[in-house]
Amino acid sequence: MGVQEGARGQVTVEALAKRFGPVKAIDNVSLRVGAGEFLALLGPSGSGKTTILMAIAGFEYPDEGRILIGGEDVTWAPPNRRNLGMVFQRYTLFPHMSVLENIAFPLKMRRIGRTEREERARAALETVRLGGMGDRRPSQLSGGQQQRVAIARAIVYQPRVLLMDEPLSALDKNLREEMQLEIKHLQQRIGITVVFVTHDQTEALTMADRVAVLDHGRLQQIGAPRDLYETPETVFVAGFIGETNFCEGRLDHSAAAGEPVFVGLDGGGQMSAIAAQALPAGGRIKVALRPERLRVLPTGDGPAARVTEAIYAGNATTLMLEAEGGQRLRARIPAGGGLHEARPGDHVRLSWQTADARAFAA
Amino acid sequence: MSRQPAPNRAGRAALNAAAYAVTVFLLLPTLIIIPMSAGPERLLSFPPKGFSLRWYGEYFGDEDWIRATLFSAEAGVIAAVCATTVGTMLALALVRGRLPGKGLVELLVIGPVIVPHIALAVAMFLVFEQLRLTGSLLGLAMAHTVLALPFVVFTVLAALYRFDAELERASLSCGAGPGSTFLHVTLPLIAPGLISAALFAFIISFDEAVVSFFISDLDRKTLPRKMFEDIDFNISPTLAAVATMLTALTIAALLIGYALRRGMERRARRTKP
Ligand SMILES: Nc1ncnc2c1ncn2[C@@H]1O[C@H](COP(=O)(O)OP(=O)(O)OP(=O)(O)O)[C@@H](O)[C@H]1O
Numbered sequence: 001m002g003v004q005e006g007a008r009g010q011v012t013v014e015a016l017a018k019r020f021g022p023v024k025a026i027d028n029v030s031l032r033v034g035a036g037e038f039l040a041l042l043g044p045s046g047s048g049k050t051t052i053l054m055a056i057a058g059f060e061y062p063d064e065g066r067i068l069i070g071g072e073d074v075t076w077a078p079p080n081r082r083n084l085g086m087v088f089q090r091y092t093l094f095p096h097m098s099v100l101e102n103i104a105f106p107l108k109m110r111r112i113g114r115t116e117r118e119e120r121a122r123a124a125l126e127t128v129r130l131g132g133m134g135d136r137r138p139s140q141l142s143g144g145q146q147q148r149v150a151i152a153r154a155i156v157y158q159p160r161v162l163l164m165d166e167p168l169s170a171l172d173k174n175l176r177e178e179m180q181l182e183i184k185h186l187q188q189r190i191g192i193t194v195v196f197v198t199h200d201q202t203e204a205l206t207m208a209d210r211v212a213v214l215d216h217g218r219l220q221q222i223g224a225p226r227d228l229y230e231t232p233e234t235v236f237v238a239g240f241i242g243e244t245n246f247c248e249g250r251l252d253h254s255a256a257a258g259e260p261v262f263v264g265l266d267g268g269g270q271m272s273a274i275a276a277q278a279l280p281a282g283g284r285i286k287v288a289l290r291p292e293r294l295r296v297l298p299t300g301d302g303p304a305a306r307v308t309e310a311i312y313a314g315n316a317t318t319l320m321l322e323a324e325g326g327q328r329l330r331a332r333i334p335a336g337g338g339l340h341e342a343r344p345g346d347h348v349r350l351s352w353q354t355a356d357a358r359a360f361a362a
Numbered sequence: 363m364s365r366q367p368a369p370n371r372a373g374r375a376a377l378n379a380a381a382y383a384v385t386v387f388l389l390l391p392t393l394i395i396i397p398m399s400a401g402p403e404r405l406l407s408f409p410p411k412g413f414s415l416r417w418y419g420e421y422f423g424d425e426d427w428i429r430a431t432l433f434s435a436e437a438g439v440i441a442a443v444c445a446t447t448v449g450t451m452l453a454l455a456l457v458r459g460r461l462p463g464k465g466l467v468e469l470l471v472i473g474p475v476i477v478p479h480i481a482l483a484v485a486m487f488l489v490f491e492q493l494r495l496t497g498s499l500l501g502l503a504m505a506h507t508v509l510a511l512p513f514v515v516f517t518v519l520a521a522l523y524r525f526d527a528e529l530e531r532a533s534l535s536c537g538a539g540p541g542s543t544f545l546h547v548t549l550p551l552i553a554p555g556l557i558s559a560a561l562f563a564f565i566i567s568f569d570e571a572v573v574s575f576f577i578s579d580l581d582r583k584t585l586p587r588k589m590f591e592d593i594d595f596n597i598s599p600t601l602a603a604v605a606t607m608l609t610a611l612t613i614a615a616l617l618i619g620y621a622l623r624r625g626m627e628r629r630a631r632r633t634k635p
């Protein structure tokens with residue numbers, strides 16, 4: 001991915017801040033989206049995803065910070081001058097225009113002649129696999145088709161950047177998964193930069209090149225899906241992305257990020273882990289350990305535990321465990337992998353790689 | 363709704379009956395006019411002894427009646443256009459604008475509904491007299507614009523609240539400026555509301571009597587004024603014929619307005635996922 005400085009499709013958000021009364025909707029967020037990159041903004045409800053997107057689109061003006069598109073400062077430019085494509089959660093097609101007229105609308109606003117307009121609108125309609133539906137009214141299309149038309153309308157003038165605010169959340173599960181791949185393929189084919197807002201982590205992880213995780217208006221971590229899952233940098237990200245076990249305890253010495261540590265657990269015993277961030281001496285600690293990284297053995301010298309429940313789900317079995325100190329844990333055993341025949345009441349031993357247990361300041 | 367307990371249902375039936383009775387009582391005089399206008403006798407009588415359209419013919423043949431009708435129509439059209447234009451801008455400012463003193467503007471708009479027409483008529487007469495606007499078409503149209511304004515503002519406000527404002531954002535994101543967005547997106551979608559408002563404004567002006575009485579004069583009189591004067595010295599069934607036509611026109615305008623608003627609502631519902 002040739003991300004060059006000031007490339008037309010590059011979006012830079014610098015130290016952005018926005019308040020609504022007492023609420024800090026965006027709290028000092030900086031991020032850079034490379035040309036042709038697919039970035040997902042992921043976070044729980046109210047974390048500021050839409051507000052960031054609206055600031056990029058020009059529908060909200062920030063209190064502080066700058067927004068650059070293709071190296072040009074557009075912080076105060078009106079939305080219609082930013083030449084961005086935008087797809088809304090509700091499809092927002094113009095109900096008084098045909099599908100083709102909807103798609104041709106941005107071209108008309110750019111004073112492109114009728115013949116070329118129609119040609120390009122038809123081509124865009126083909127791109128979203130709706131050729132032949134041009135004469136229909138938006139109300140005669142299904143939700144998925146309407147959203148495709150909205151996408152065609154947003155890309156027909158070949159903007160370098162496409163903004164999408166939860167575009168698939170109104171669709172049912174199967175259609176949503178189909179559209180995720182379709183949007184991803186379309187993005188790769190036309191090489192457009194996409195900033196995509198979602199609160200669905202699976203959607204973010206499957207579609208995006210990089211994911212920015214937000215909480216309370218603050219950027220928690222930005223990185224490739226694999227990095228977020230395997231090396232979360234904050235306790236919020238560790239808990240928000242995927243499933244995880246948290247073990248609470250205390251550390252009596254300080255540690256730098258990346259150092260191995262032994263955490264004294266509240267229930268007694270020690271847990272080997274890696275400091276995911278700089279940890280102060282004597283501070284409270286939360287250790288995160290993914291269920292599929294927790295090994296369950298019939299014997300050994302690891303901590304002892306008792307199986308309280310075994311949930312069979314075809315490709316994997318989830319074991320609910322209670323360790324000696326009372327700590328509750330879950331372990332995921334893939335089918336054909338070791339102790340998946342364990343039954344409630346069985347006594348087992350636990351084991352994990354130090355690198356898989358990540359210690360955070362709680 | 364169909365599973366109400368019995369006493370409640372009886373109470374509801376009684377309430378409905380009372381409502382219908384009041385409606386009929388209020389409508390009866392208006393309805394009686396219709397057969398009275400179609401009787402053959404020279405004096406107004408009920409029930410009519412036969413059927414004849416001669417009084418309708420009388421109206422269309424009488425230059426005075428036609429002149430008054432055309433004058434009222436002219437004033438009505440001007441008032442409808444002015445009230446719709448100004449009222450739409452006001453409604454837009456109230457919904458979309460960030461104008462300070464919104465509440466005060468709203469109050470001023472409602473004014474003509476609350477203040478008795480007779481008081482307004484006196485006030486307008488005193489002011490218009492100074493400005494030499496009494497007895498003129500312009501003066502009358504201006505006065506009627508003020509009277510119709512609240513109804514226009516409320517009709518357009520309702521249309522704007524039903525309108526999905528996110529469509530305006532979509533339009534802006536497509537590269538359309540605020541002007542083009544209004545022209546290509548907002549206006550076509552609230553147009554039924556505007557037409558309905560204009561019809562309403564026209565009717566308000568067309569059958570308005572009190573203010574007309576004060577600021578029109580004997581040479582240029584409105585239709586309601588002419589009707590009022592006629593009642594004094596010649597109670598002919600022509601009057602009933604005119605009243606019947608006026609009623610029909612009003613009902614037609616209201617029905618068209620209603621149909622337009624219904625169509626707009628249906629569309630709003632269809633396109634919201
Ligand atoms: N126009 C506004 N006026 C007041 N507060 C607002 C406004 N817009 C957003 N907020 C507040 O700012 C915060 C961030 O809102 P935002 O819409 O960006 O969240 P989000 O991450 O998009 O959430 P969701 O997933 O629910 O869409 C929230 O606390 C919200 O209540």
Ligand SMILES: [Mg+2]
Binds near residue numbers: 049050051
């Ligand atoms: Mg949102």
